[in-house]
Amino acid sequence: MTSSDDQTPETPRMPSSDLWTADTARDYDVESAEMFAPDVLGPAVDRLARLAGDGPALEFAIGTGRVAIPLADRGVAVSGIELSPSMAAALRSKDPAERIPVTVGDMATTRVPGEYSLVYVVWNSIGNLRTQDEQVECFRNAARHLAPGGRFVVELWVPxxxxxxxxxxxxxxxxxxxxxxxxxxxxxxxxxxxxxxxxxxxxxxxxxxxxxxYIWPAECDLMARLAGLRLEQRHADWTGTPFTSDSGSHVSVWKK
Known part of the structure; x- marks a missing residue:
C-alpha cells in the first residue's frame, strides 16, 4: 500500500466554461443592450423580487450585474458567484457601495456563506457548463445554498x-x-x-x-430531482406566459 504522503495530489478540477476576458467584460453591456431594456429586464427583476421575499438571493454567473443591481435596488440582499474575474470587476465598478458581494468561482462547486431563499441563473448561463455532470452539480450546488422552502430559478432557451x-x-x-x-x-x-x-x-x-x-426542460427536471428539488412553476417567460410545445424558452422554479 502507498501512504497518503506518497500519493500524487489530485489536480484541481477546471470548469468547462469559457473564461470571459477583459475585452468581453468591457464590451458586454453595450453588446447586450437589448437585455437591459425595461420591457426585458423589468419583468425578470419583478418576478425574482417576489420569489426572494424577505430573504437573501444568490445569483450564479452574476456577470456585470445586469439583474443583480436592479434587484438590490429593490431591497433584496444579493450575492453572486462569477467565473470571470474581469466580469466580476466590471460589476464592482458599477457597485461602489459594495452592496453585492461577488465570489470568483465555478457555479457548479463554489460555496459561499449563508442560506438563501432564492438562487437563480438567468439568460441561458447554466449552458456555459459544458458537461452534463457539471450541470447536475450546479443544481446540487443551488440546493446546498437554499434554506428549506427556498427556490432555484433557471431562465433557459429551448433548442x-x-x-x-x-x-x-x-x-x-x-x-x-x-x-x-x-x-x-x-x-x-x-x-x-x-x-x-x-x-x-x-x-x-x-x-x-x-x-x-443545451439542456431540455425534462432534463432540467431530472437534475432538480437528483438535487432534492421539485418543480413548482414553469412559464414561457418572466411575465407568466403559459409554457407550451411551441415555447422558445422557459423560466422554471424548483422548490427545496
Whole structure:
C-alpha cells in the first residue's frame, strides 16, 4: 500500500466554461443592450423580487450585474458567484457601495456563506457548463445554498432544432445591420457554439463565439430531482406566459 504522503495530489478540477476576458467584460453591456431594456429586464427583476421575499438571493454567473443591481435596488440582499474575474470587476465598478458581494468561482462547486431563499441563473448561463455532470452539480450546488422552502430559478432557451432540415448544422438567432448570429449544434453530445458577427460604426466586422451545452426542460427536471428539488412553476417567460410545445424558452422554479 502507498501512504497518503506518497500519493500524487489530485489536480484541481477546471470548469468547462469559457473564461470571459477583459475585452468581453468591457464590451458586454453595450453588446447586450437589448437585455437591459425595461420591457426585458423589468419583468425578470419583478418576478425574482417576489420569489426572494424577505430573504437573501444568490445569483450564479452574476456577470456585470445586469439583474443583480436592479434587484438590490429593490431591497433584496444579493450575492453572486462569477467565473470571470474581469466580469466580476466590471460589476464592482458599477457597485461602489459594495452592496453585492461577488465570489470568483465555478457555479457548479463554489460555496459561499449563508442560506438563501432564492438562487437563480438567468439568460441561458447554466449552458456555459459544458458537461452534463457539471450541470447536475450546479443544481446540487443551488440546493446546498437554499434554506428549506427556498427556490432555484433557471431562465433557459429551448433548442429550436425543429428548424433544421436534414444535413443542416446551423440556425440563425439574430440577423441585423449591426449583429448577425447563428448557433451550430452537435445533436449527439448536445454541444453548441454561438457565433457572433458585429459591424462597427466604421464598417469593420468582428467575430466572437461562445460554447455551451443545451439542456431540455425534462432534463432540467431530472437534475432538480437528483438535487432534492421539485418543480413548482414553469412559464414561457418572466411575465407568466403559459409554457407550451411551441415555447422558445422557459423560466422554471424548483422548490427545496
Amino acid at each position: 429550436d432544432i425543429r428548424r433544421f432540415p436534414p444535413g443542416q448544422t446551423a440556425v440563425p438567432f439574430v440577423v441585423g445591420d449591426q449583429h448577425t448570429g447563428f448557433d451550430t449544434f452537435d445533436m449527439v453530445t448536445q454541444q453548441g457554439t454561438s457565433h457572433h458577427y458585429r459591424r462597427a460604426a466604421d464598417g469593420r466586422i468582428s467575430y466572437g463565439f461562445s460554447n455551451f451545452r
